[in-house]
Amino acid sequence: MSHTPVLIVGGSLVGLSASVFLAWRGIPHILVEKHSGSSTHPRAMGYTETTLEHYRTVGIADRIPQTPQNFRLRRVKASSLAGEWQGEQAWTPGEADTHNTGLSPNTGAAIAQDKLEPILRMAALEFGADLRYSTELLHFEDRGDSIVAQLRDRNVGRDYAISADYMIATDGADSPIRERLGIAREGVGNIRTVRSVLFKCQEADQYLASGVQQFEIEQKNLRAFLTTYNDSRWLLMFIDDIERSDDELRIAIRRALGRDMAFDIITTGRWEMAGRIARHYRKGRVFLAGDAAHQLPPTRGGFGANTGIDDVWNLAWKLQRVLESSSNATLLDTYDDERRPIGWLRHQQTFSRPDYVKWVNSDFKADPLFSNEAMELGQIVRSSAVLGAGLELPPAASPTDWQGQPGTRAPHVWVATAAGDVISSLDLLGREFVLFAVEPAWQMAADAMKLKFVHINHEICFSEPDTFAAIFGVRQQGAVLIRPDGIIAWRSNNAAEDGGVEELKIAFNQVAASPC
Incomplete structure (x- = not known):
């Protein structure tokens, strides 16, 4: 029986991202997917700046077409695509649709999932991943010291077993792995069942010139949602669970388009709109990620x-450190501590928005809505791998308000290197823990603990001398410790000579679950 450090079950978007992140970190693993490739239905479409930052760190963001700096997702109510447009709806109600483009080195991306997945597959293979499509998980057992999985190669009908130190379940909302583990879910539950039809219509693309991509179609006897994948593929989603014949689908498409246009039906879909969050993201040596952990409907956010891609970004560096014996296995407990509250936050934000609150039961208590910036770039995580992220702090806020708060994403700012290159401060992160400081006395402490040290105003320079202190919320003599996933783990206002070094040692040993 062969052995792998990590077994990933599910080779769609989140599973592939997990494979890319692990392979980039040099962690051998096997990914299995029962299907032969990507779904014929494009499914997901929009990816945030945070997601692109993760792909930037591993060096593949430039393979993904990103949206222009001034891009914003726009939606209108309309009698039809070619008919009267009755008014534009805000992304987040009550918030202007302006976007602060200075918060990230990347924009988002509007690329269909079936076009993004091949990019991820290629990257994973280049990094050394073992991807096994048409391979099904038949059974698994957590033996305490390892996972033993029974697999079937569906191409040849051969069954075989492998063992793994850990398993990541990215096997979808119905997750057989989650069900086998007996992990319950909570949330608003089933909202409704949605039917859709995917079709190709080049002539309809002319209506995208104004920048609107989503259309709520309201006609007598037709209420539907029309959107595009920006490649002449269009999706019409119905608000009912009625099976329509090809002729009925064609009639509905023509009515939604508003005038006679040539089109070809590609496929149809049927899926459950629901909100369910797993009560545990980990059991034993198995981790849930993506839809297996949190089932959420499509949102403009x-x-x-x-959320699923961010799950495995959070998990990958922790698995690396534990597998390489740089950290105790207790570090893996922080995955559930950090990611489940994020899943629940996004559940509440989804169903508190007017798009969905009208569909939930009356006993649902809506939460105040956070801004786009807060939800995309300003969520906070709390666990033993972060020092100073108290419960009194809000679950999200604009990055400009956080100012280096531990538990939040390290801020982006353009900096100049000693060689004269201009890079993002985020480009200095990703592989390992990093200590940022102005005072050179912190260098000795970093070296003693085998931390990467970034000497501010020497290795890199900000446009203004006091920028470091301002964006990280520390005094000039202080220091900031950033985790491999770009989350601020700890910061200090003490100088290295005034107790800062000992404070750093204690902090690092805790947040890294150091075995020393």
Whole structure:
């Protein structure tokens, strides 16, 4: 029986992202997917700046077409695509649709999932991943010290077994792995069943010139949602669970388009709109990620796919450190501590928005809505791998308000290197823990603990001398410790000579679950 450090079950968007992140970190693993490739239905479409930052760190963001700086997702109510447009709806109600483009080195991306997945597959293979499509998980057992999985190669009908130190379940909302583990879910539950038809219509693309991509179609006897994948593929979603014949689908498409246009039906879909969050994201040596952990409907904030990609970004560096014996296995407990509250936050934000609150039961208590910036770039995580992220702090806020708060994403700012290159401060992160400081005395402490040290105003320079202190919320003599996933783990206002070094040692040993 062969052995792998990590077994990933599910080779769609989140599973592939997990494979890319692990392979980039040099962690051998096997990914299995029962299907032969990507779904014929494009499914997810929009990816946030945070997701692109993860792909940037591993060096593949430039393979993904990104949206222009001034891009914003726009939706209108309309009698039809070619008919009267009755008014534009805000992304987040009550918030202007302006976007602060200075918060990230990347924009988002509007690329269909079936076009993004091949990019991820290629990257994973280049990094050394073992991807096994048409391979089905038949059974698994957590033996305490390992996972033993029974697999079937569906191409040849051969069954075989492998063992793994850990398993990541990215096997979808119906997750057989989650069900086998007996992990219950909570949330608003089933909202309704949605039917859709995917079709190709080049002539309809002319209506995208104004920048509107989503259309709520309201006609007598036709209420539907029309959107595009920006490649002449269009999706018409119905608000009912009625099976329509090809002729009925064609009639509905023509009515939604508003005038006679040539089109070809590609496929149809049927899926459950629901909100369910797993009560545990980990059991034993198995981790849930993506839809297996949190089932959320499509939103204009991209709370489905992007949340799953962020799950495995959070998990990958922790698995690396534990597998390499740089950290105790207790570090893996922080995955559930950090990611489940994020899943629940996004559940509440999804169903508190007017798009969905009208569909939930009356006993649902809506939460105040956070801004786009807060939800995309300003969520906070709390666990033993973060020092100073108290419960009194809000679950999300604009990055400009956080100012280096531990538990939040390290801020982006353009900096100049000693060689004269201009890079993002985020480009210095990703592989390992990093200590940022102005005072050179912190260098000795970093070296003693084998931390990467970034000497501010020497290795990199900000446009203004006091920028470091301002964006990280510390005094000039202080220091900031950033985790491999770009989350601020700890910061200090003490100088290295005034107790800062000992404070750093204690902090690092805790947040890294150091075995020393």
